[in-house]
Amino acid sequence: MNLGDNQKKRLLQIARRAILSSLRRERIDHASCDTDELCGLVAPAFVTLTKNTQLRGCIGQLHPEQPLGELIARMACEAAFHDPRFPPLALEEAADIEVEISILTPLEPVGNSGEIHPGEDGLVVEGHGHKGLLLPQVAAKYRWDSSTFLAQTCHKAGLPKDAWKDPHVKIWKFQALVFSDNDFAEV
Known part of the structure; x- marks a missing residue:
């Protein structure tokens, strides 16, 4: 799958906003995750979080059923708060987290x-x-x-x-x- 820079930036923004919304206990509107530039895209994806180059969480889905923007929002929150290898992300850590997205080809x-x-x-x-x-x-x-x-x-x-x-x-x-x-x- 080829994505333009604007689509990549939008997906990174979606991931970060989903994490921050969860940290602030705000509702995440998954429907707003799929803008015109992402509408209709469905692909397996993983979100990896690092802090000071060290892994802080990584979760993804091989067989998604939801649109890519919604998947990225969900996987970002899963990586931040539900990766069993790490404690849930704290608000004070959020600024130090780097978000990396991997969009996978078919197996x-x-x-x-x-x-x-x-x-x-x-x-x-x-x-x-x-x-x-x-x-x-x-x-x-x-x-x-x-x-x-x-x-x-x-x-x-x-x-x-x-x-x-x-x-x-x-x-x-x-x-x-x-x-x-x-x-x-x-x-």
Whole structure:
């Protein structure tokens, strides 16, 4: 999916406003999240929050049914207040949070590790009642090769790190359009 800069800025604005509205205990009008420039767009997406370059929350949806603007508002609040790895975001932290949005392409099945391009592809691993996902930027950040990326995605799923070799474990890859507050920071 291609988005123009105005659409990207609008989605970042939607995410930040949703978080601030929740912190202030204001009602979020999800219908207003989908302006003309976003109307009709539906895509899987994740919202990642960082504070001082450290992960502070990341939640998304692979199979959304709502429009993209509404999804981003909901996932921003989920990342801020319901990521089980972190305490809920506090109002005094809000100014220090960077918002990053990842809009995902459809999932493609992976037959072998040679089909994976770390840094370009994200991964989903599913098997034995477990499922895990890592975004493309995670492999790029840690400079993982394909095998390490697969092992880490299995680990995130709660599976043994070599579970990707099990024929009963399914693997998919995807790409993502990734943009953040930093992409539009004033110089």
